[in-house]
Amino acid sequence: LFHLFCRWWCRIVLLLNGFWYIVNFIEKLDTKSSYIICSNHTSKLDVILLFAIFPKTFVFIGKKGVTDFSFFEWFYNKTMITFNRESIASAFQAYRKADRCLKRGTSIVIFPEGQVPEGGVRLAKFKLGAFKLAIHNQVPIIPITFVDNKYKYPEDKLTVRMGVLRVLVHPKVPTKGFKIKHANQLKDQVFNTINKTLIDYENK
Numbered sequence: 494l495f496h497l498f499c500r501w502w503c504r505i506v507l508l509l510n511g512f513w514y515i516v517n518f519i520e521k522l523d524t525k526s527s528y529i530i531c532s533n534h535t536s537k538l539d540v541i542l543l544f545a546i547f548p549k550t551f552v553f554i555g556k557k558g559v560t561d562f563s564f565f566e567w568f569y570n571k572t573m574i575t576f577n578r579e580s581i582a583s584a585f586q587a588y589r590k591a592d593r594c595l596k597r598g599t600s601i602v603i604f605p606e607g608q609v610p611e612g613g614v615r616l617a618k619f620k621l622g623a624f625k626l627a628i629h630n631q632v633p634i635i636p637i638t639f640v641d642n643k644y645k646y647p648e649d650k651l652t653v654r655m656g657v658l659r660v661l662v663h664p665k666v667p668t669k670g671f672k673i674k675h676a677n678q679l680k681d682q683v684f685n686t687i688n689k690t691l692i693d694y695e696n697k
Contacts, residue, residue: 495572496550503544511655512538512645516546520664524549527595528635528665529627533616533687534604535643538658542639543602546660551600554591574601588626595630605680609648616688624679628672633665636683638690661690 507513522528530551532539540553553573574594576587591601603623610617627634640659646652663686671679 496544499544503541506541507538507545507658510653512658513656514542514546514658514660516660516662518662520662522548522635522662522665525598527598527630527632528600529595529623529632530600530602530635530637531605531619531623531683531687532602532637533639533691534606534609535639536609536646536648538642538646539604539639542642542658542660543637546662547600549600551602552591552594553602554587555604588622591626592630595626595632600635601626605683612643612647612649615691616684619680619684621676621680624676624683625673627668628676628679631669631671633667634679634683635665636663636686637661638663638687640691640694659694663687663690 528549528551530543530547532543543551555573555575556577574587574590577583594601603626605619605623606617607620608617624634638661640661641656642658645654645656645658666679666683666686668679
């Protein structure tokens with residue numbers, strides 16, 4: 494119910510702020526399966542746009558302390574999987590919660606860059622956590638490319654450019670039969686998919 498509310502609320506927020514989106518699902522998704530969703534992290538629009546476009550229930554894995562407003566922080570911590578970056582025990586608990594969600598059929602969103610990179614960086618180096626989690630649970634990864642978020646609503650500038658937000662939802666990357674030793678290979682494959690897409694759109 495919370496996810497359904499967020500989906501429609503985020504669509505309304507985008508429209509009221511002068512944004513609309515075009516989504517290209519390159520492959521039809523099985524909404525009964527669970528996935529690890531990995532996208533480039535570019536802007537505050539990323540979370541809103543994911544809720545607006547993705548047809549399946551998911552939860553984010555993210556750090557605690559995303560806002561100074563106590564009510565919103567409490568709500569965020571209750572509905573998402575949060576952890577303290579400085580605590581190994583907290584990260585381990587978050588990993589176990591994510592594991593349980595995947596087994597229940599709920600997808601997990603992880604920004605593999607860890608944070609929004611600096612303005613001049615197209616795509617920051619990926620961390621391994623998302624790919625190890627996918628391999629451990631033998632669930633596919635869905636790479637997603639946000640083409641315009643960084644330009645339309647940059648994280649490091651007080652500028653907003655209204656208009657179309659283009660999103661590509663790439664074919665799932667299977668992990669069946671993969672071992673933890675394959676995590677780097679999987680990470681590079683997803684990185685290259687998103688990075689190549691960003692380069693292709695830059696050159697259009």
